[in-house]
Amino acid sequence: MAPIIHWFRRDLRLADNTALAAAARDSGGAVLPVFILDDALLCGRHASPPRAAFLLASLGSLDADLRALGSRLLVRRGEPLRELLSLARESQAQGVYWNRDYTPYAVRRDGAAEAGLRSAGLRAQSFKDAVAFEMLEVATQQGRPYAIYTPYARRWRQLLAERGLMLAPAPSLAPLERWPASLPIPALEDLGLALGATALPPAGEAAAISRLRAFADPRREPGMAGYAPARDLPGVDGTSRLSPHLRLGSLSPRQCLATALSLREAEAARAGADAWVGELIWRDFYAQVLFHHPHALRGAFRRELDALAWENDEGLFRAWQEGRTGYPLVDAAMRQLRQEGWMHNRARMVVASFLTKDLLVDWRWGERHFMRLLVDGDPAANNGGWQWAAGTGTDAQPYFRIFNPASQGQRFDPQGAYVRRYLPELANVPDRHIHAPHLMALAEQLRADVQVGRDYPAPIVDHGAQRVRALALYRVARGRPSNL
Numbered sequence: 001m002a003p004i005i006h007w008f009r010r011d012l013r014l015a016d017n018t019a020l021a022a023a024a025r026d027s028g029g030a031v032l033p034v035f036i037l038d039d040a041l042l043c044g045r046h047a048s049p050p051r052a053a054f055l056l057a058s059l060g061s062l063d064a065d066l067r068a069l070g071s072r073l074l075v076r077r078g079e080p081l082r083e084l085l086s087l088a089r090e091s092q093a094q095g096v097y098w099n100r101d102y103t104p105y106a107v108r109r110d111g112a113a114e115a116g117l118r119s120a121g122l123r124a125q126s127f128k129d130a131v132a133f134e135m136l137e138v139a140t141q142q143g144r145p146y147a148i149y150t151p152y153a154r155r156w157r158q159l160l161a162e163r164g165l166m167l168a169p170a171p172s173l174a175p176l177e178r179w180p181a182s183l184p185i186p187a188l189e190d191l192g193l194a195l196g197a198t199a200l201p202p203a204g205e206a207a208a209i210s211r212l213r214a215f216a217d218p219r220r221e222p223g224m225a226g227y228a229p230a231r232d233l234p235g236v237d238g239t240s241r242l243s244p245h246l247r248l249g250s251l252s253p254r255q256c257l258a259t260a261l262s263l264r265e266a267e268a269a270r271a272g273a274d275a276w277v278g279e280l281i282w283r284d285f286y287a288q289v290l291f292h293h294p295h296a297l298r299g300a301f302r303r304e305l306d307a308l309a310w311e312n313d314e315g316l317f318r319a320w321q322e323g324r325t326g327y328p329l330v331d332a333a334m335r336q337l338r339q340e341g342w343m344h345n346r347a348r349m350v351v352a353s354f355l356t357k358d359l360l361v362d363w364r365w366g367e368r369h370f371m372r373l374l375v376d377g378d379p380a381a382n383n384g385g386w387q388w389a390a391g392t393g394t395d396a397q398p399y400f401r402i403f404n405p406a407s408q409g410q411r412f413d414p415q416g417a418y419v420r421r422y423l424p425e426l427a428n429v430p431d432r433h434i435h436a437p438h439l440m441a442l443a444e445q446l447r448a449d450v451q452v453g454r455d456y457p458a459p460i461v462d463h464g465a466q467r468v469r470a471l472a473l474y475r476v477a478r479g480r481p482s483n484l
Helices: 018-027 049-067 080-091 104-119 149-163 205-216 243-248 253-263 267-292 303-307 314-322 328-340 345-358 363-373 379-390 405-412 417-422 442-447 463-477
Strands: 004-008 031-037 074-077 095-099 123-127
Touching: 004 018, 004 080, 018 031, 018 095, 018 123, 031 049, 031 080, 049 205, 049 243, 074 080, 080 095, 080 104, 095 104, 104 123, 149 267, 205 243, 205 253, 253 267, 267 379, 303 463, 314 328, 314 345, 314 363, 328 345, 328 363, 328 405, 328 417, 345 363, 345 379, 345 405, 345 463, 363 379
Parallel strands: 004 031, 004 095, 031 074, 095 123
Antiparallel strands: none
16 A cells, blocks of 8 residues: 555554554555654744654654654654655655644644645545644533633543543554665754753653652652642652653653543542542643644733733743752742753743843743753643743733742742752751852851851842732732832
């Protein structure tokens, strides 16, 4: 049979790959696996050296997995439709299959690809894969998308219980007679990018599955069974760290759900498994929010809050970026981001609140910074998280709820394990001062081998004063007179 091109994008795995399984079925195994390096993504507004490096490592792993089945990954670089048409001519393919993506750019790209392929007489089919439920599968009784997470999650769980899970079968691939030319998988430097000091996690499908199994192992503490209380403690290894794999699809959400549903059969693990499933629901929720409201990618979901009069002090923004605000929880988180390309979710909420409501800097500045550095940077989830923290989004954190970074640290990192890991200059600070070292007397600073203002900065703003200013800022934007 003529081959079918499987266009890999955010599905870099062989197991439970919906479009790949369909391509293998419909072609009798004659599948041409293709990945197209798209400069609009690699060099666009969300260009990211850590994410590109993780992508290239994942492509290398995928190629090795395909070669073990007698196949290989064919790599091209350029405009996707043009490259797909060229590959179809060279391989005499009958069509192209892919798994759907839902960002505004992906929707435009895929619509153009589908129309162009079909006009050339080729089959063009797309499949649901990256989410458990698509954009209007979880809808209100009026058939509209949800804008609030809680009722969305309730309906999502109901649908899962009604429909169950169906994983795609492993593909059976046949040898191809004709292989078009392929580029080698490039080095990061070939893309004009440099990684710096970021330490990346192991890439590829095998690494993702290994990580999921380790997280779900009931002998591991806290693991998935203990996720509910541990997920808020940045100093504890209490999260799955699977977000980079879910971002690139070296693991599917259905594989995650199947594991969680199996684990929750044990009563002691049920709360943890249910809480972790809630995070998978957030992924679907933010994907459908951005799909239905693409304006949110560049402005406030609540359009009236585009009027917020941000101060946007560049010096304060740089201090935040570099982890030198004088608030240890914030600084530890920002240094974790630079070192690992990842940040604990509790810390993400704290640093986002601090940037927008203490420093009065536009949330979009922080969103862009995160997208440059996060290995798991996802336009929908990153945008949703930032707008939640800034109070501008759907289901947002109320504008009048402003995280105090010191009290957040005292509550979720009471012994300072997280802070000390990323701020070694504070290693000897007593627990009672670890989240406010500037309150130590000079004699205590000397005993702790740190002088505030020399070895570690004093707070760059006063949280109490900035809270008052932030409330006034939001009230004006919301059309309410300020009485502060």
